[in-house]
Amino acid sequence: MAAVEHLDLDEQIARWRAHAERRQAIGTDVDELEDHLRGLVEELEASGLSPDEAFLVAVRRMGALDDVSREFAREHAERLWKQLVVMQDDGPPGRGRRGLGLVLALAVGAGLAVKIPSLFDADGDTLALFYLPNLSLLVFPFLAAWFAWSRSMPARRVWVQLVLPFAVAALAANLFPLTQDSASLVLMTIHLPIALWFVVGLAYTGGVWRSSARRMDFIRFTGEWFVYYVLIALGGAALVGLTGLGFTAIGVDPFPVLGAWVVPCGAAGAVLVAAWLVEAKQNVIENIAPVLTRVFTPLTTIALLVFLVTVAVARPGVDVERELLILGDLMLVLVLGLILYALSARSPDTPPGLFDRLQLLLVALALVVDALMLVAMAGRIAEFGASPNKVAALGLNIVLLVNLARAGWLGLGFVRGRRPFGAVERWQTDYLPVIAVWVTLVALVLPPVFGWA
Incomplete structure (x- = not known):
């Protein structure tokens, strides 16, 4: 992969200024626009972006304010898209190769956690009764653990705000005398994952749940995560289908293995991969x-x-x-x-x-x-x-x-x-x-x- 061109920030801003000064329509407004651009760059760098990323995103945001920056952003859009596929290790925890390695390990853990209960000698009805209330409990703790690590969440908050709620939910899901035909099972199956998603939100905010801004960030994350997950699921479904057809064409039936292992493990792991994609690419593309x-x-x-x-x-x-x-x-x-x-x-x-x-x-x-x-x-x-x-x-x-x-x-x-x-x-x-x-x-x-x- 070709390396992304890295220029000194002042040189990049000088290019932008030269482009702006060639436009007679703005004249003496260039100084004011440059001040605004530098302010945006500083804010984005403070949020964890590299100088290159901060400059490119700031220019695109400036494009919403004036035609000059919009044109400049279009002309230099190729560099922004190259930034999307470059892994960097100098950002905050969770966004570079180190964060990707951890999230992949946790994704494997979530996939195995989902599959392990089915390995025990139990009939289909017993497994269904276990999985319906417990499925989110097998996956969300891994996602919460990754957020707690990437946010450097204090240990006391981890125990009180994350471990305790998950433990209470696990006890309820497994000690309540639920039956297959009970309305209570349906209610718990629908509502417990939503309640635990809010626990994930506590980890996402680093435990600072009183902050209105952090809550809004979690709302944005939830929407982005949903879109990424659906895209991964669609791509995974196509890949599984093509793989199955390929093996079937040579006289091998892979669907029992695909259905028993690849699909459930992949669906669980994709929860964390989608979250990592949102975090790694946040502030680089529009929501x-x-x-x-x-x-x-x-x-x-x-x-x-x-x-x-x-x-x-x-x-x-x-x-x-x-x-x-x-x-x-x-x-x-x-x-x-x-x-x-x-x-x-x-x-x-x-x-x-x-x-x-x-x-x-x-x-x-x-x-x-x-x-x-x-x-x-x-x-x-x-x-x-x-x-x-x-x-x-x-x-x-x-x-x-x-x-x-x-x-x-x-x-x-x-x-x-x-x-x-x-x-x-x-x-x-x-x-x-x-x-x-x-x-x-x-x-x-x-x-x-x-x-x-």
């Missing part, structure tokens, strides 16, 4: 997940509108079937995700625009859907009585209703110029602990309350 919100926000708005019209026409009143309630809740969760990732990609200094108004419409429609779900769920509880599933769904709708209502109110104030964008962002980051507490209660408290039914 992917928030950009996708620009595409899916209008589509989700249309979907919610069609959903409401369909319910009004086909199911007047509050007679909503269970499947429709589940669909409505999934759409509300999607709306919350879109809001979070759109906030993570937005510059606080940008004035409100069309996309902000579209998001406000999306929140308004989501509130209507949420209210409909609440009324329908309350009716089902009054008619058929309470159950773990119904209480969990009712609580989810209440949690989302509070979040969306406040988000809509703050968003309206921002669009009308009466509130700063920071108020909208802080509300969402401050609300994350509420979501974490709720999913933990559903996973660990509702099962015993309802007798593990």
Whole structure:
């Protein structure tokens, strides 16, 4: 691989300045732009980027402010893309070859941890009953350990904020008398991984969970991690398929081995590899997940509108079937995700625009859907009585209703110029602990309350 061209920072800025001075449109603004560029470079270097990376990323960010930097960034984009594939050892822990070596070792550990329980002599039903509540417990501790190492997390915080929650979750998952046909098993299978993902978030923030900025960083990381994981999964599925077809063509059936070892071990290891990719390439390319919100926000708005019209026409009143309630809740969760990732990609200094108004419409429609779900769920509880599933769904709708209502109110104030964008962002980051507490209660408290039914 050809080496990336490394120039002295002053020489790189001199090239940029010469390019800018050739443009008559900016004239005497070059000094001010250069000061701004140097300030961005210093901030990026402080975050862990090398001088070369910091300069290239700063120029691209400047491109959002003026045409001169945008043109310069386009002309020098090749160097930025070369930076993406160069492994460096002089960055913070976790980003260089040393960090990659550790994360690969942990990925192998996660893959083996997922596979080891199946090696014991147990029937399929027993294994399923073990894996459903325990799968995240076999993988997430490895990811949390890597973050704790890369953040140099103090030992006391590791024990209190990481080891203790994972230990409690492991005891609950294995000591609760869950059965295959119980609603409690379903609730724990769905909610325990989400609760443990917040524990991973504690490791990601280095234990500094009170910081609103670090919480927003974790939101960005979650979106980027999801995108990378899906891409790795798609590539892995294609590779497994091609490998299987190749061996089949020569009379060997590899699918039992691929299905029993490669797929589960690869899926577990990819959790850590995707996280490393996000960390290694952060601040070098624009966030992917928030950009996708620009595409899916209008589509989700249309979907919610069609959903409401369909319910009004086909199911007047509050007679909503269970499947429709589940669909409505999934759409509300999607709306919350879109809001979070759109906030993570937005510059606080940008004035409100069309996309902000579209998001406000999306929140308004989501509130209507949420209210409909609440009324329908309350009716089902009054008619058929309470159950773990119904209480969990009712609580989810209440949690989302509070979040969306406040988000809509703050968003309206921002669009009308009466509130700063920071108020909208802080509300969402401050609300994350509420979501974490709720999913933990559903996973660990509702099962015993309802007798593990």
